[in-house]
Amino acid sequence: MFLRLLFILLMALNIAVGAWLLLGQPYAHNGNAVDPGVRELRLLSEMPQPVATVAAPSIAASVATAAPVSLPAPAAPVNTPPPRPAQPVPQICLALGPFATPQDLRNARQALGAQVARMRSRQEQITQPNGFWVYLPATSSHAQALELARQLGARNIKDYFVVSGGDQPNTVSLGLFKDPANARKRRDEVVAAGFPARLSERSETVPEYWLDLVANNSPRFEWRNRVRASGVNSHSTSCF
Template sequence: MFLRLLFVLLIALNIAVGAWLALGQNDTPRRAATDPGVAKLHLLSEQPVAPAAPASRAPVAVASAPAPAASTPPAAPEMRCLAIGPFDTPQDLRNARTALTGPGVRMRSRQEQTNETRGWWVYLPAPGGRVQALALARRLEAAHVGDYFVMSSGDQPNAISLGLFKDPANARKRRDEVAAAGFAAQIQERTEQVPEYWLDLVVADGARFDWRSRIGTRVGSHSTLCF
């Protein structure tokens, strides 16, 4: 009987302790996890996730590479263009060309026709036909004017030739002598076409190209168009 009563008391005691543990813990004040004045720590996983702000598409400045500086080509040397001549013969021209050949020298040969004075002709113009020309010749003989010739051809047939002179002073003297005898003598310069041979050069202006020291000074020079 006593054991049964003790058993019931133990069961009642267990029920009372269980009820106290289940109901009495909510009223017990909980101890703070941190000291006063210290911010409470939160795990990273407990932090609220804020929505990501849309990325702003700000213009990105792209630095452009500096343009390579344009290289300035060296200034071309100024060219000097000369015409050297005239040479008397084609062989003289070839010799000069050989003597002047060298680096930086451009050359060309050319031939031109020119009128060259062959002398000064003293004459009496044709008085008419052949008969009049012969009569004038007899008058010259009577006036002791010698050294004459009646032209039978050429550009002035039947004219009376009184001489061809290389020196114009001698031609004027002859004219004056015939004029003193009473005849109207005249002087005409006689020319003929002859070939001239030239050598054109193109050289750098600052090259101090001395062509005279190579071929001599028997020919001249003048500026000409470059080629």
């Protein structure tokens, strides 16, 4: 009995809900809710979406029919002449000297250091006259040389010397002269006294100091304005 009553109640409830859903909404039967002549309001979500592909053909057509843009022609290259290579500055090669001492050579190097491209120092050995020697030839023994010297004194000939060593032992030296005229006069006096006097030129080996240099051949280079050593000259030499 209870179940039948519950079933009847549920059926009545379903009928009431269905009648309310069907008859309780006026939009389904009474038409529009606005006055005639007034546009109906719609939500943005209810508006139809625009078709984006409609304008694409027109855009493509406008691009296809657009006039081609003419680009400016590249400028013609200007024929500029290549730069000329720098002309080498002519150089001169000189040898300065002889310098009397190594210090004179060093002073010249310092004075010319900023004016030349290259320098080198060198030393040479030269033989130069060292006077004129008057003498009596060597005897066979030192005793004979001493006896010859006593004979010179007996003839009033002074200023002699008996050589006992070196490369010419047992000779009697009669003097060393710078002036050849004085040497000849001394020899003639001894010969006139009856002795076989002889005359020979003496020489010695001495060092000479030179400075070789390479400089630019320009009017501004003048070594004589800077080198103060006396007796120094120059001549051309091979470059190095």
